[in-house]
Amino acid sequence: MFTYLKFLYQPFYLKLLAVALVIFSARLWLIHNFGSSIPFWDQWDMQASGLFLPWLDGTLKWDDLFAAHNEHRVFVTRLLSLSLLILNEIQWNPLLEMIVNALLSTTIAIILIAVLKNKLEPTIQNWLLLSIILLWSLPYGWESILGGSHHFPYYLMILFSVISAWGLLLHDNFSWKWWLGAICALAAYFNLASGFFMSVVIIILKLYLIAIDKGNRRSHLPTLLIGALITMIAVMLLVKVPGHAVLKAHSVTDFLLTFGKSLAWPWVTYPWLSLILYLPFLALVLRIVWLRRYPSPAEIFVLALGGWVTLQAASMGYARGAGGSSPTSRYMDILAFGVVVNLFAFYFITQPWYNLTCWIKPAFHVFACFWQVLVVIGLGGLTVVGSWPAIQQKQFQGMEQLKNTREFIRTGQISALQKPFLHIPYPDPNRLAYLLANPKLRRILPHTLTVPSLLQSEQQNSSFIADGFYPTTGKYQNEITLGSYNSLGDHAIGRFESTSLQYQHSFLEIPVAGYLGEKDLTLQLVVEGQANPIIVTPPRLAKESWISCYVRTPNRPFKLVAIDNNPNSWFAFAMPRSLGWLSFISIQILEQARTLLILSLFLLGMIFCLPISITQLSRD
Known part of the structure; x- marks a missing residue:
């Protein structure tokens, strides 16, 4: 027990937690403020109709x-989507999927830190941690952060690629970690068509090691064969979509422009900057090959990531390079790895074993400072100028999409x-209407798309009337509601008791207006066979x-019972x-996102800025 606590309270692991x-x-905060609970575009085909x-x-x-699905075979994504639907009591929830994406992205960052931490000197650990925080917290990849299951493939592909490089390149043949890497x-x-690129990079690295490591060539063959087998399977299963030509x-020219813009990330409109931003990685590769050096485990891992990012950028240039376009937001979580790769290329190439001459090394340090300033400025511009207006537009569009879709569900009118x-x-209103008309799909839609029928009362006359709220309150999502504000105004008193109710999910959401919570105003669930009612209390x-x-x-x-015995107040519901x-x-998690972000930043500042002295927890 004490050994575990010692491990947990080591400064590095506290930093890792922070x-x-x-x-x-940071991602939860963005989801809470700008995310939409309505499924978007590919989700209606990939999930709703196809799964x-x-x-x-x-x-x-x-x-x-x-x-x-398009060019991709999203097997793992489908399994994850179906699992979330089942775990959530057969209720579809894009916001839940966004939270899972945030977890996946955070997991990728932690695995990347853990792998490099074990292979690098302690002196650069803070540099690594701060770089990862900057790259993973900024919302340049807003399209994936604010996307649901149709962005699972990107995060899953990145996660599996990183683990495959770690398992196949850094561990002994046929160990469980090696097999995990192969899987x-x-x-x-089986998430994105470009997911086999790490296998291609592994093949290239193993061919190089076979060429220089004459005494151990056979030890590299199993990994080479696994990489070749996976590449062959992927090539055989590749899908062509004529409509995407x-x-x-x-x-x-188109290819080179998009390829250059991708490698120039975060300066994605200046392809020529790729020559500067990838110069450290190119120099590292050329120096290793020139010296016929056997790379260290950390170097092998960084070389694999660098080759993988380069191939991903090349695929963007080929498959999405019409007119030399810039990469869209959904690809930027992939391209961000290029910054990590080149940062460590700077570190590796300045080590003593590369024998840089006395005049080159200082110049390289100056160039490294210039390079880092260039990246930071680019990140600021990409976030503030390139991403923030799009995020705000996405928020507005999400609200309009939710309103219009709910209106169709409420009225059945295609004009909505x-x-x-x-x-x-969804781009085709008729197709969307056809899907929304399916009663089975209606039953699993997010609760925000639910348009419930007006509850029936067991009383012949109730003081709670349709839309009985103060005039300035306004309707709730254009629904008919019940309230105690009637022709008598605040002075009305009375009671509403519904007929017997049952719901399929674990929780209920009941929107309320007015002054519920004050004396003699009560909303409660009276459960059959239960002595005490469940009181509904607003926050x-x-x-x-x-x-x-x-x-x-x-x-x-149970029955829903509303009681207004206060002649000076009212409430509506x-x-x-x-909800599942x-x-x-x-x-609940999203509502606490701002508080969690503030506390986590405070914790991070405390750990980095204050000396941590951990006393001995136990004596051996």
Whole structure:
């Protein structure tokens, strides 16, 4: 026990914890403030029609999980999406998927730090940690951060690629870590078509090692063969999408422009800067080859990452290089690895064993300072100028998409979906209407798309009337609600008791307005066979606005009872809607994102700025 505590309280692992919290909470903050709970574009095809409906119908086959989606075979993504649906009590929740993406991204950062930490000197650990925080916390990859399951493939591909390089290149043949690397190398392809690029890089590295390591050539063959096998499988299963030919580079110039812009990240509009930003990595590769040096484990890992990023940039230049376009936000989490690679290339190439001459080494240090300033300025510009306006636009579009989709569900009128481009969550209104009309899909939609029917009262006359709220309050999402503000105004008193109710999920959301929480104003669930009712309490007085209350769903039939015995006040409530338990947890986590971010930054500052002295916890 004490040994474990000693390990946990080592300064490096406290820093690692702080780094993980900062990255995760920064992404949660962005999701909370700008994310939308409505499924978007590819999710309607990849998940709704291609996965969830066949599973609900009992017609889903294993072949369907491996089927192509555009150019990709998203097997692992489909498994993860279906698992989240099942775990969330058969309720679809894009915000939950965004949180999972944030976890995946944070995991990638921690694995990257852990691998490099064990291979590098302690003197550069802080440099590594701060670089990862900067690269992983800024929202330049907003499209993936604010995307749901259709961005699982990017994070999963990156995660599996990093683990495959670690397992296959840094561990003995046929050890469990080596086998884990082999499995991840294959899994990387079954997320994105470019996922086999790490296997290609592993082949190249092993061929180089076979050429220079004459005494141990046979030891490199198993990894070489695994890389070749996975590459061959991937090439055989590649999918061509005729409709995407228009997106490809139409000339060598187009390819080189997009390739250069990708490697010039974060300066993605200046392809010529790629020559400066990738100069350290190029110099490292050429120096190792020239010296016929056997790279250290850390160098091998960084070389693998550098080759992988370069191939990813080349694929962007080929497959999405029409007109020499710049890489979009969804690719930038991949391209950010180039900064890490080149940072460590600076470190490696200045080590004594590379025998840099006395005049080159100082010049290289000056160039390193210039390079880092260039990257930081580029990151600032990419975030503030390139990403922030798009994030704000995404927020507005998400609100419009939610409103218009809910309106179609409420009215059934196709005109609700015949809106400007990106004001609905799918490019074809008729196709979207067809999917939303499916009753099985309706039952699993996010709770924010639920338009519940008006509750029926067991009383013939109730003082709670339709839309009984103070006039300035306004409707809740254009729904009919019940409230105690009627022709008598605040002076109205009375009671509403619903017929018996049952819901399928673990939690209920009940939006309320007015002054529920004050004396003699009560909203409660009266459960069959239970002596005491469940009191619904808002987090604060809603006044002339709407806020949501959450309560655990009773496991037996219940009635919703509203009581207004206060002649000087009123309250109103919207009809309950049910949430899966993971949806409820997601809401709670996102609401605490700002607090978590502030605390994690404070913890990070304390650990880095104050000396940490850990006393001996026990004596051996």
